[in-house]
Amino acid sequence: LRYYDVNVNVGGPFKVDKAWWHFAWRKQFNAVEQPLFNFDSEFETWNTNPSFKATYQLNQNHKLIGYYQWNMKIQPTRLSQGTY
Secondary structure (H helix, E strand, O other), rough: OOOEEEEEEEEEEEEEEOEEEEEEEEEEEEEOOOOOOOOOOOEEEEEEEEEEEEEEEEOOEEEEEEEOOOOEEEEEOOOOOOOO
8 A cells, every 4th residue: 555665874984094984764655454353443563774884994904893783673463453
């Protein structure tokens, strides 16, 4: 029924030719009909995914990289109301 996917990316050097950073954020939404399940409205799924990366050039042959990614998904349960 509805879908959107928003992505934001930014990054750059902390120190030219030595240290860099990058940040990305993604927000995804999907709304569909579920013919086999009885919901009050359409089935909505939200997915949020931020990530961060930092890179440091130790010397000509060695690079240090740190990366962090997190994901959160929100959607209703598919169990019928009152069922546990």
